[in-house]
Amino acid sequence: MMKNFVSICDLTRDDISDLIQLALRLKDERKRGRFSRALEHKTVAMIFEKPSTRTRTAFEVAITELGGHPLYLSWNELQLGRGEAVADTARVLSRYVSGIVIRADRHSTVTEMASNASVPVINALSDREHPCQLLADLMTIYEKKGKLRDMKLAWIGDGNNVCNSAILACAIMGLSIDVACPPGYEPNGEVVRTAQAVGHVRVLTEPLEAAAAADVLYTDTWVSMGDEATAAQRTRDLSAYCIDKHVLHAAKDDAIVLHCLPAHRGCEITDEVIDGPHSAVLDQAENRLHTQKALLKKLLV
Numbered sequence: 200m201m202k203n204f205v206s207i208c209d210l211t212r213d214d215i216s217d218l219i220q221l222a223l224r225l226k227d228e229r230k231r232g233r234f235s236r237a238l239e240h241k242t243v244a245m246i247f248e249k250p251s252t253r254t255r256t257a258f259e260v261a262i263t264e265l266g267g268h269p270l271y272l273s274w275n276e277l278q279l280g281r282g283e284a285v286a287d288t289a290r291v292l293s294r295y296v297s298g299i300v301i302r303a304d305r306h307s308t309v310t311e312m313a314s315n316a317s318v319p320v321i322n323a324l325s326d327r328e329h330p331c332q333l334l335a336d337l338m339t340i341y342e343k344k345g346k347l348r349d350m351k352l353a354w355i356g357d358g359n360n361v362c363n364s365a366i367l368a369c370a371i372m373g374l375s376i377d378v379a380c381p382p383g384y385e386p387n388g389e390v391v392r393t394a395q396a397v398g399h400v401r402v403l404t405e406p407l408e409a410a411a412a413a414d415v416l417y418t419d420t421w422v423s424m425g426d427e428a429t430a431a432q433r434t435r436d437l438s439a440y441c442i443d444k445h446v447l448h449a450a451k452d453d454a455i456v457l458h459c460l461p462a463h464r465g466c467e468i469t470d471e472v473i474d475g476p477h478s479a480v481l482d483q484a485e486n487r488l489h490t491q492k493a494l495l496k497k498l499l500v
């Protein structure tokens with residue numbers, strides 16, 4: 200197992216399969232009131248440069264339930280907010296804590312933290328990737344479908360950070376992925392080329408073409424954190440990229456619908472779909488807890 204979790208590519212297919220199995224076991228144990236004390240006497244720093252509901256809460260609960268101490272550090276209350284170097288912060292925090300979770304605007308901030316820290320660093324979302332999200336997504340697909348290999352996922356909407364991680368995760372785990380996005384909203388080109396070298400990835404423009412015979416439909420906001428200045432333009436450009444009943448109808452009859460949340464109901468997904476029988480979004484959100492707990496056990500213990 201690697202030291203850091205900066206990209207979903209830091210894990211092999213076997214690593215991800217092992218993490219999903221561990222997360223399933225931890226989920227079952229939690230239901231039965233059984234908890235491991237694997238992080239006893241360990242503190243994990245959690246640096247957030249942007250807001251978070253799921254990632255922060257799931258990590259805080261996971262660390263607490265493992266007997267450790269989560270230390271939430273808001274960017275602007277750290278000296279980072281006044282310009283202290285990321286590298287110096289990484290070296291200093293490494294003297295105190297057993298691991299660093301970081302959500303940052305720029306992916307380079309996460310990689311700089313990882314290359315200067317002597318403790319494991321976990322990417323809790325950057326502008327390029329959201330690897331923790333994909334662990335929960337893969338676990339959810341596995342729970343609902345009983346397998347990952349040869350499943351077909353359709354991403355509808357902005358080719359953003361979550362989409363990049365989804366493309367890489369599908370390539371690693373043997374799912375095919377079709378992305379439907381308007382011109383100018385394609386996922387990262389390097390990510391697509393890397394994934395196409397080992398997996399089946401298509402970048403299309405038609406939502407119904409991408410959704411055809413899909414096992415999993417996935418979408419995310421049209422306006423990610425940091426994109427607020429262009430929100431109106433994005434909303435116009437992406438208005439045809441909504442998972443509604445027509446897109447759902449194009450997918451397999453037993454397709455599941457994922458959304459990493461927060462959702463913008465009536466934009467990238469309709470109420471009818473997100474609240475409907477195909478939606479797996481609450482299980483997906485819950486699985487953030489179990490997969491992040493599994494990740495912490497593998498990296499920090």
Ligand code: CP
Pocket residue numbers: 250251252253254255324332459460461
């Ligand atoms: N999906 C996700 O990462 O949500 P938060 O931004 O609330 O952490």
Ligand code: NVA
Pocket residue numbers: 324359360361419420422423424459460461
């Ligand atoms: N793409 C979204 C994901 C939020 C969890 C963002 O970066 O804001």
